[in-house]
Amino acid sequence: MYYNRLKYTMEELISEKSCTRCEKELTISNYSWFTDEVICHACMKIEGKILSQIDQDKEDVRNSGEIPTEVLEEDITWGEYPSKEETAECSD
Numbered sequence: 001m002y003y004n005r006l007k008y009t010m011e012e013l014i015s016e017k018s019c020t021r022c023e024k025e026l027t028i029s030n031y032s033w034f035t036d037e038v039i040c041h042a043c044m045k046i047e048g049k050i051l052s053q054i055d056q057d058k059e060d061v062r063n064s065g066e067i068p069t070e071v072l073e074e075d076i077t078w079g080e081y082p083s084k085e086e087t088a089e090c091s092d
Contacts, residue, residue: 019043022079033058034067042081049082 016029019040030044031037033051051058053071061068069076076082 019079024079032067033062034064036063040079042079045081046076046078 014029016026016038018025020037021032021039021043024040024042026038026040028041030039030041032039032043033047039047047067050068050071051061054061054068
């Protein structure tokens with residue numbers, strides 16, 4: 001697992017109580033691929049869907065500070081899981 005050392009220590013990651021993107025309570029803490037946010041599992045799944053649609057090298061967008069939501073054909077709501085069909089496209 002990638003460990004983002006730009007902002008959080010491991011202790012701070014574990015101590016986070018809510019998703020910094022959608023503010024839902026965290027049951028699992030994940031680092032955003034694109035930003036230095038600690039995000040919930042639902043937001044991570046949305047990021048996975050975005051990553052599956054990106055045509056460029058994934059490393060080029062890691063910690064870029066911008067989330068390229070324009071690659072998605074539909075509107076997204078952070079904190080809500082993509083539909084089961086969409087989730088099948090983005091594995092953990």
